[in-house]
Amino acid sequence: MPLIILASKEFSASYLRGLFITKDTIRIQTPKTGEKEHATPLFLTSSFTYDSAEEMASAFADDTLDINIYSRFSNPTVDEFIDKIVALEGAEAGIATSTGMAAIFSTFMTFLSKGDHIISASAIFGSTHTMLTKYLPKWGIECSYFNMSMPEDIEGLIKANTKMLYLETPSNPGLDIIDIELVAKLCKKNNIMFVVDNCFATPAVQQPIQFGADLVLHSATKFIDGQGRVLGGVVVGKKDLIQPLYLFIRNTGPSLSPFNAWVLSKSLETLFVRMDRHAENALKIAKSLQGHPKISRVKYPFLETHPQYKIAKKQMSNGGGLVTFEIKGGVDAGRKFMNALKMISMTSNLGDSRTIASHPASTTHSKLTEQERNEVGITPGLIRISVGLEHSDDILDDILQALAKS
Numbered sequence: 001m002p003l004i005i006l007a008s009k010e011f012s013a014s015y016l017r018g019l020f021i022t023k024d025t026i027r028i029q030t031p032k033t034g035e036k037e038h039a040t041p042l043f044l045t046s047s048f049t050y051d052s053a054e055e056m057a058s059a060f061a062d063d064t065l066d067i068n069i070y071s072r073f074s075n076p077t078v079d080e081f082i083d084k085i086v087a088l089e090g091a092e093a094g095i096a097t098s099t100g101m102a103a104i105f106s107t108f109m110t111f112l113s114k115g116d117h118i119i120s121a122s123a124i125f126g127s128t129h130t131m132l133t134k135y136l137p138k139w140g141i142e143c144s145y146f147n148m149s150m151p152e153d154i155e156g157l158i159k160a161n162t163k164m165l166y167l168e169t170p171s172n173p174g175l176d177i178i179d180i181e182l183v184a185k186l187c188k189k190n191n192i193m194f195v196v197d198n199c200f201a202t203p204a205v206q207q208p209i210q211f212g213a214d215l216v217l218h219s220a221t222k223f224i225d226g227q228g229r230v231l232g233g234v235v236v237g238k239k240d241l242i243q244p245l246y247l248f249i250r251n252t253g254p255s256l257s258p259f260n261a262w263v264l265s266k267s268l269e270t271l272f273v274r275m276d277r278h279a280e281n282a283l284k285i286a287k288s289l290q291g292h293p294k295i296s297r298v299k300y301p302f303l304e305t306h307p308q309y310k311i312a313k314k315q316m317s318n319g320g321g322l323v324t325f326e327i328k329g330g331v332d333a334g335r336k337f338m339n340a341l342k343m344i345s346m347t348s349n350l351g352d353s354r355t356i357a358s359h360p361a362s363t364t365h366s367k368l369t370e371q372e373r374n375e376v377g378i379t380p381g382l383i384r385i386s387v388g389l390e391h392s393d394d395i396l397d398d399i400l401q402a403l404a405k406s
């Protein structure tokens with residue numbers, strides 16, 4: 001069950017290679033049932049049965065026992081998904097949630113109390129920003145923001161009550177990058193819990209724990225699913241941090257459904273090949289768009305022109321699947337570009353096998369003031385492309401024909 005300390009222990013010898021774990025998660029799987037199935041089974045059940053009242057009583061007696069009770073607490077299919085992420089991220093334990101936001105909210109609620117202070121990068125996903133500024137203050141938790149391009153400012157924000165530092169790298173949607181190792185050292189020195197949202201990179205590209213992060217979380221809805229089908233989230237880290245998080249989730253209910261876990265777990269079998277292709281396509285597109293007369297700036301972590309290119313090279317194995325560019329002509333040109341797209345989808349998700357375009361200034365971030373948008377790098381003509389697995393020529397042709405009309 002729950003405290004997925006590599007719950008499927010027989011796999012640990014084959015997929016654990018010291019602290020830095022990679023590559024071998026394809027065969028992490030729930031032990032075969034009597035049916036000898038090849039693909040992993042789906043335990044689509046709300047609860048589990050016992051052979052005696054005594055056995056049932058013992059399952060409830062100790063929260064840390066490895067006994068399934070109820071799928072809000074634990075489920076073998078969900079455990080398999082967690083095991084894989086734990087192995088991929090080089091963590092000790094993990095817990096899954098219904099969405100990425102549930103992973104973030106549960107982390108804040110478990111480790112922050114009234115009177116605490118959190119420091120966060122300002123360039124973060126919109127709903128995380130809303131959580132930090134609208135909801136946490138209701139419970140007496142205050143937040144200070146720092147600019148990701150100025151990590152030297154962080155130290156000045158630390159107070160006696162600072163409990164957590166939170167960031168995304170690369171950030172959504174601006175693709176800002178920060179040196180994880182540098183921030184981790186600062187957090188250790190000041191006894192602050194360091195939490196990284198690794199959604200844009202995935203563990204196939206970047207493992208923040210290797211650089212000193214305490215907890216790593218994901219919206220599994222994105223590249224981990226990779227085909228835009230289900231919602232999910234996950235948090236991994238040290239066993240003693242996951243235990244209270246597990247209890248929070250078990251008691252408050254944002255658990256991952258076994259069906260979604262099955263889909264996500266199967267997706268992880270192809271994570272590395274998908275991320276390689278996403279990144280190969282994204283780099284080609286980013287390079288081809290550089291210098292285009294209708295574009296003032298292209299941003300991609302593995303382009304030498306990215307302001308944090310050297311840091312990206314240090315901590316990422318490729319540049320990931322997201323590219324942004326700034327169309328000359330502001331919001332109007334951005335809208336025209338979106339309307340002219342023929343193949344690329346207009347939808348608010350990312351990390352799909354199919355390429356997706358979004359225009360944050362007229363959609364996800366339209367409710368922010370222009371000044372607020374500028375502060376987090378969302379300029380009027382910013383276009384975010386989640387580069388899919390299609391042939392790169394098809395993606396590029398669609399972008400170029402839409403640019404011609406914008």
Ligand SMILES: Cc1ncc(COP(=O)(O)O)c(C=O)c1O
Pocket residue numbers: 099100101102125168172197199200218219220221222231232233
């Ligand atoms: C970086 C990042 N974190 C968290 C989330 C939230 O994830 P979910 O939609 O699964 O709740 C998103 C969603 O886009 C995201 O991009």
